[in-house]
Amino acid sequence: MEPRLGEFEQLVMLALVRLGDDAYGVAVQREIAGRTGRSTGFATVYTTLARLEGKGLVASRLGDPTPERGGRRKKYFVLLAAGRRAVRESLRTLRTMTRGLDASWGAP
Amino acid sequence: MEPRLGEFEQLVMLALVRLGDDAYGVAVQREIAGRTGRSTGFATVYTTLARLEGKGLVASRLGDPTPERGGRRKKYFVLLAAGRRAVRESLRTLRTMTRGLDASWGAP
DNA sequence: TCTATATATTCGACTAAGTCGAATATATGG
DNA sequence: CCATATATTCGACTTAGTCGAATATATAGA
Numbered sequence A, B: 001m002e003p004r005l006g007e008f009e010q011l012v013m014l015a016l017v018r019l020g021d022d023a024y025g026v027a028v029q030r031e032i033a034g035r036t037g038r039s040t041g042f043a044t045v046y047t048t049l050a051r052l053e054g055k056g057l058v059a060s061r062l063g064d065p066t067p068e069r070g071g072r073r074k075k076y077f078v079l080l081a082a083g084r085r086a087v088r089e090s091l092r093t094l095r096t097m098t099r100g101l102d103a104s105w106g107a108p
Numbered sequence C: 001t002c003t004a005t006a007t008a009t010t011c012g013a014c015t016a017a018g019t020c021g022a023a024t025a026t027a028t029g030g
Numbered sequence D: 001c002c003a004t005a006t007a008t009t010c011g012a013c014t015t016a017g018t019c020g021a022a023t024a025t026a027t028a029g030a
Helices: A007-022 A025-036 A042-054 A081-098 B007-022 B025-036 B042-054 B081-098
Strands: A058-062 A075-079 B058-062 B075-079
Touching: A007 A025, A007 A042, A007 A075, A007 A081, A007 B007, A007 B081, A025 A042, A025 B081, A042 A058, A075 A081, A081 B007, A081 B025, A081 B081, B007 B025, B007 B042, B007 B075, B007 B081, B025 B042, B042 B058, B075 B081
Parallel strands: none
Antiparallel strands: A058 A075, B058 B075
16 A cells, blocks of 8 residues: 655645656745645755655656756656555545535535 | 645545534544545544644534434534635645646546 | 855754544443 | 443654755856
């Protein structure tokens, strides 16, 4: 059984899915903030990413320097198979709990 | 802004919505376990319910004894307005993060 | 070549949420 | 009144959420 994803972990995982090849810390924070309006500190995202990696749900690699005016190298993240399963499982659980609810609930 | 719901808090809140007038601790546990296959101890549900009440998202009342062979009185829970908003907000957030994803993700 | 500055990640620390074994409470039937 | 079914509470610990401040590292230009 895959480990369960916490509430924010789910959002981070979904951001990784959406961002694909351009998924690194700052971009994840922007994706979540921009889309949902929920703006966390960057450190929150990095802490979560580190824990997800520790659980074997995602993997990271260091990117090359880019020629866009300075800055540290980016650390890119991708979902591993176990991570994909965990995301699907989370969504499935939510779906079974919201299925059939009155439309006013805006079931996802 | 409503308080954010944790992952399990969301499930408990949705169980309350589904159960309506018959929402008490044991029933909530059964609803979640039966529907999602996730079986937690009863204490997990009660702890969560107590915290949700502390945050003003749900309210409780003690039921009358029922004539079904013994047992302590049930404690019924209902969502308050703030609780309904919190649930909608959680679902909305999830929806914005899953919207448009490939169908294989089974977006909720 | 240094240094100001932009970009990005890590550290340390604390609060909130998830989890459950065991104890406790309270109805009812016999 | 007590054995038993049903239901909730206690105490304790682990995991997830959160962020201010520190640190690292590219590049452009003096």
